[in-house]
Amino acid sequence: MAGEKNKEKLILDSAVALFTTKGFQSTRMEDVAKRAGISKGLTYFYYKNKEDLFMALTKKAFDQFKEEFREVLRSKGKNGLEMITDLVGKIVFFSKEHPVYYQAILHFLDVLKKYNEPAQRMEIDPLILDSIHFHKLLEIHHEPVKLGIQMVSIGIKDGSIRPELQPEITFYTIWSMIIGFEKMSGPVGYEGKEAKISAEAWLPGFIKLMQDMLRGTIQASRPAIVQTSLF
Amino acid sequence: MAGEKNKEKLILDSAVALFTTKGFQSTRMEDVAKRAGISKGLTYFYYKNKEDLFMALTKKAFDQFKEEFREVLRSKGKNGLEMITDLVGKIVFFSKEHPVYYQAILHFLDVLKKYNEPAQRMEIDPLILDSIHFHKLLEIHHEPVKLGIQMVSIGIKDGSIRPELQPEITFYTIWSMIIGFEKMSGPVGYEGKEAKISAEAWLPGFIKLMQDMLRGTIQASRPAIVQTSLF
Amino acid sequence: MAGEKNKEKLILDSAVALFTTKGFQSTRMEDVAKRAGISKGLTYFYYKNKEDLFMALTKKAFDQFKEEFREVLRSKGKNGLEMITDLVGKIVFFSKEHPVYYQAILHFLDVLKKYNEPAQRMEIDPLILDSIHFHKLLEIHHEPVKLGIQMVSIGIKDGSIRPELQPEITFYTIWSMIIGFEKMSGPVGYEGKEAKISAEAWLPGFIKLMQDMLRGTIQASRPAIVQTSLF
Amino acid sequence: MAGEKNKEKLILDSAVALFTTKGFQSTRMEDVAKRAGISKGLTYFYYKNKEDLFMALTKKAFDQFKEEFREVLRSKGKNGLEMITDLVGKIVFFSKEHPVYYQAILHFLDVLKKYNEPAQRMEIDPLILDSIHFHKLLEIHHEPVKLGIQMVSIGIKDGSIRPELQPEITFYTIWSMIIGFEKMSGPVGYEGKEAKISAEAWLPGFIKLMQDMLRGTIQASRPAIVQTSLF
DNA sequence: AATGAATGAGTCTTCATTCAT
DNA sequence: TATGAATGAAGACTCATTCAT
Numbered sequence: 023m024a025g026e027k028n029k030e031k032l033i034l035d036s037a038v039a040l041f042t043t044k045g046f047q048s049t050r051m052e053d054v055a056k057r058a059g060i061s062k063g064l065t066y067f068y069y070k071n072k073e074d075l076f077m078a079l080t081k082k083a084f085d086q087f088k089e090e091f092r093e094v095l096r097s098k099g100k101n102g103l104e105m106i107t108d109l110v111g112k113i114v115f116f117s118k119e120h121p122v123y124y125q126a127i128l129h130f131l132d133v134l135k136k137y138n139e140p141a142q143r144m145e146i147d148p149l150i151l152d153s154i155h156f157h158k159l160l161e162i163h164h165e166p167v168k169l170g171i172q173m174v175s176i177g178i179k180d181g182s183i184r185p186e187l188q189p190e191i192t193f194y195t196i197w198s199m200i201i202g203f204e205k206m207s208g209p210v211g212y213e214g215k216e217a218k219i220s221a222e223a224w225l226p227g228f229i230k231l232m233q234d235m236l237r238g239t240i241q242a243s244r245p246a247i248v249q250t251s252l253f
Numbered sequence: 254m255a256g257e258k259n260k261e262k263l264i265l266d267s268a269v270a271l272f273t274t275k276g277f278q279s280t281r282m283e284d285v286a287k288r289a290g291i292s293k294g295l296t297y298f299y300y301k302n303k304e305d306l307f308m309a310l311t312k313k314a315f316d317q318f319k320e321e322f323r324e325v326l327r328s329k330g331k332n333g334l335e336m337i338t339d340l341v342g343k344i345v346f347f348s349k350e351h352p353v354y355y356q357a358i359l360h361f362l363d364v365l366k367k368y369n370e371p372a373q374r375m376e377i378d379p380l381i382l383d384s385i386h387f388h389k390l391l392e393i394h395h396e397p398v399k400l401g402i403q404m405v406s407i408g409i410k411d412g413s414i415r416p417e418l419q420p421e422i423t424f425y426t427i428w429s430m431i432i433g434f435e436k437m438s439g440p441v442g443y444e445g446k447e448a449k450i451s452a453e454a455w456l457p458g459f460i461k462l463m464q465d466m467l468r469g470t471i472q473a474s475r476p477a478i479v480q481t482s483l484f
Numbered sequence: 485m486a487g488e489k490n491k492e493k494l495i496l497d498s499a500v501a502l503f504t505t506k507g508f509q510s511t512r513m514e515d516v517a518k519r520a521g522i523s524k525g526l527t528y529f530y531y532k533n534k535e536d537l538f539m540a541l542t543k544k545a546f547d548q549f550k551e552e553f554r555e556v557l558r559s560k561g562k563n564g565l566e567m568i569t570d571l572v573g574k575i576v577f578f579s580k581e582h583p584v585y586y587q588a589i590l591h592f593l594d595v596l597k598k599y600n601e602p603a604q605r606m607e608i609d610p611l612i613l614d615s616i617h618f619h620k621l622l623e624i625h626h627e628p629v630k631l632g633i634q635m636v637s638i639g640i641k642d643g644s645i646r647p648e649l650q651p652e653i654t655f656y657t658i659w660s661m662i663i664g665f666e667k668m669s670g671p672v673g674y675e676g677k678e679a680k681i682s683a684e685a686w687l688p689g690f691i692k693l694m695q696d697m698l699r700g701t702i703q704a705s706r707p708a709i710v711q712t713s714l715f
Numbered sequence: 716m717a718g719e720k721n722k723e724k725l726i727l728d729s730a731v732a733l734f735t736t737k738g739f740q741s742t743r744m745e746d747v748a749k750r751a752g753i754s755k756g757l758t759y760f761y762y763k764n765k766e767d768l769f770m771a772l773t774k775k776a777f778d779q780f781k782e783e784f785r786e787v788l789r790s791k792g793k794n795g796l797e798m799i800t801d802l803v804g805k806i807v808f809f810s811k812e813h814p815v816y817y818q819a820i821l822h823f824l825d826v827l828k829k830y831n832e833p834a835q836r837m838e839i840d841p842l843i844l845d846s847i848h849f850h851k852l853l854e855i856h857h858e859p860v861k862l863g864i865q866m867v868s869i870g871i872k873d874g875s876i877r878p879e880l881q882p883e884i885t886f887y888t889i890w891s892m893i894i895g896f897e898k899m900s901g902p903v904g905y906e907g908k909e910a911k912i913s914a915e916a917w918l919p920g921f922i923k924l925m926q927d928m929l930r931g932t933i934q935a936s937r938p939a940i941v942q943t944s945l946f
Numbered sequence: 947a948a949t950g951a952a953t954g955a956g957t958c959t960t961c962a963t964t965c966a967t
Numbered sequence: 968t969a970t971g972a973a974t975g976a977a978g979a980c981t982c983a984t985t986c987a988t
Contacts, residue, residue, distance in 0.1 A: 191458035668824065
């Protein structure tokens with residue numbers, strides 16, 4: 023039937039939903055199948071095993087993630103610094119909207135770290151190394167980064183970012199900041215005796231610091247560019 | 254006998270060693286016991302269950318982590334910015350020397366995020382919530398951060414850090430950068446066709462960017478303070 | 485194939501055999517599976533857990549038990565007192581032929597006692613309360629009793645049982661006697677210095693006493709109705 | 716110190732309390748020790764193992780049980796039937812006051828049944844056969860019964876019980892009834908759709924039936940002797 | 947493509963019991 | 968007598984994966 027989603031996608035969507043609430047480990051393949059409205063066996067027809075399914079999900083996460091970068095690049099009338107600022111907002115939003123995708127990306131970075139260190143490569147689950155989706159990821163994982171670097175380059179050209187900065191190093195640093203920001207929203211949100219700031223209060227300050235870092239001069243007169251539309 | 258370590262510590266050390274090579278999931282309690290030279294049962298005498306053992310390990314990780322912060326604060330003759338710079342180096346080093354401790358800390362941040370979000374608190378493994386060590390962690394996890402904030406304050410006072418910065422926000426942002434830096438050392442190290450920089454090449458640039466962010470003015474004449482002794 | 489028993493029944497039969505010789509506690513699920521000629525996992529496919537399996541067995545015990553009552557009621561040409569007498573013989577026989585079924589029934593009565601006492605309901609193993617078979621048992625456990633009460637009513641109508649007796653109280657009392665009789669066959673059979681009677685010698689006297697109780701008059705001329713065919 | 720109960724008794728009391736609420740299986744030796752205020756090891760000094768402890772408890776149960784019989788026999792001015800009636804009330808009360816003692820007695824009867832059947836003797840837990848208390852029980856378990864038989868004999872002599880009854884068979888039958896009565900209070904108490912009588916309503920009818928059985932003639936004019944003081 | 951019964955390796959955890967002190 | 972750390976056998980249960988149909 024025309025209106026019927028293909029099974030492969032059905033399974034993936036089911037996995038996303040379940041991984042979101044129960045996590046990868048605690049989600050059973052049987053439940054993935056049940057939620058997708060198919061049999062357990064069929065799941066294994068489309069995905070070799072649980073890890074393969076997760077790698078497929080990770081691949082989709084990267085595709086979606088890259089799309090966020092593309093959208094920023096497509097936006098007209100913005101300088102490089104504004105693009106980067108937009109991007110930060112988009113990624114923070116992305117991590118809230120698609121927590122599983124975001125976690126999958128982080129997980130892939132961990133695997134990649136081991137993969138790039140010959141001594142640790144053997145510690146990676148063989149099922150992951152087997153997955154065709156993992157190998158696709160090895161090919162494409164840098165694409166979002168490439169787009170990000172492009173934004174920094176644009177910023178340097180249009181003067182919104184300090185000319186002496188190296189685009190690669192700069193963008194990697196920006197992404198680092200973002201990744202860490204997400205991790206830190208746990209302790210920051212703690213309403214206990216000693217917590218001073220909340221996650222919401224932190225974001226503008228965080229973005230401003232990043233902008234200062236990129237601009238290199240303190241421009242108190244010109245307020246920091248902060249998205250508020252997203253939250 | 255004087256040379257005899259107490260069993261509790263023996264177990265913890267064994268767990269650290271095994272978690273390092275095999276990971277938490279793949280490590281069997283039986284192996285932890287075996288490596289510690291004791292019986293399986295005794296492991297459960299000292300730690301309620303595997304999660305409790307991991308929480309104890311996490312507690313130790315935080316203690317050790319805090320010690321790194323303390324050491325930096327103790328060092329005489331350094332201004333705030335230098336302290337922060339030292340700290341970054343120390344943490345990067347710490348994550349390499351004690352990867353399990355570092356991972357345990359990151360894992361705790363994830364749990365904490367859920368813990369602080371009432372809707373997600375129930376998604377946390379009950380065994381974790383049961384652990385006395387988890388509750389100790391809730392009490393002390395902010396201590397390293399507090400010391401870090403202190404460093405920023407010192408930097409502001411001694412003029413090495415821009416006076417208009419808010420210490421809390423600033424330090425959280427710094428820590429974010431560091432956490433992200435570690436995560437990103439995976440893709441960065443990728444020697445594939447498109448990778449431009451290596452992790453080693455990134456660190457100095459990363460630190461310089463951070464310093465620029467904190468100093469707020471570009472001081473081309475005065476080179477960035479970069480530890481090289483650590484690597 | 486026609487001759488192939490379904491697995492569910494195979495497991496139950498295996499459990500009956502093993503519980504008979506080793507008891508519930510000492511029987512391992514793995515052995516149940518092995519004896520049934522299947523894998524351990526399949527056992528858990530059909531029965532949630534060991535308690536669930538035992539409840540399923542108990543359900544079957546009640547069904548079988550009820551069948552004994554039905555058979556007595558179906559027998560033509562017997563008055564109520566003769567029916568009751570038959571029933572006693574059948575139950576005594578049943579307890580010898582299917583000791584596990586009999587024990588399961590007694591065990592269920594113990595659980596039921598707790599279940600009916602709100603303060604003790606929480607002392608029941610949660611796995612039992614979870615079992616769907618337990619809830620079926622709650623629905624049907626009174627059915628054999630109902631048939632027994634019917635027999636007493638028949639006896640009252642046909643004059644073989646004293647008219648002033650209340651059927652419910654009377655039948656419950658009869659069943660009590662039977663249950664106790666089984667329990668007591670232990671000490672009675674003791675061939676030690678002080679034991680006076682054996683279980684075999686007791687049964688006829690036991691039945692006669694019961695009949696006297698029901699008839700209410702001593703009819704020395706008419707001998708007591710005792711099954712001898714069963715033993 | 717004079718006021719200090721001896722440890723042996725302390726342990727036994729602790730066991731009684733714990734077995735009452737959690738049952739034998741679910742009670743851990745450690746908890747028995749803790750509640751007794753002593754160490755786990757000492758428990759094993761006084762009792763060889765858990766089964767031995769339980770057999771000691773059973774022995775105490777029989778002693779106490781026998782005391783109930785003695786009290787009835789000591790009471791002056793009662794005929795045999797009245798004594799039996801008193802006894803029933805006392806036992807029913809005993810089972811409520813000391814549920815663990817009562818269960819221990821029933822459990823012993825089950826073991827005894829196996830013990831008396833050579834083919835099943837090997838199915839008995841060897842630890843039970845090892846227990847010195849078990850062997851004491853083999854010596855004394857018939858004592859309460861002996862006293863009960865005595866009561867029936869008295870009843871026959873004083874004319875309150877039918878002369879043609881055999882004391883042994885008769886008393887065993889009475890005890891059977893009582894044991895069964897206790898078991899049946901579970902289903903009887905069920906307030907569901909089909910339950911006709913409650914446990915409280917049943918007891919008087921039960922006692923009357925027993926009395927009718929013993930007396931052998933219906934004496935409508937002389938009301939049944941029913942204890943009410945106990946409930 | 948699709949099903950779901952069947953498999954069995956994998957592990958945590960409990961607890962009665964012992965023994966050095 | 969008394970302690971409590973230490974042992975280790977025992978067993979329930981899960982779940983990814985397979986395969987006959």
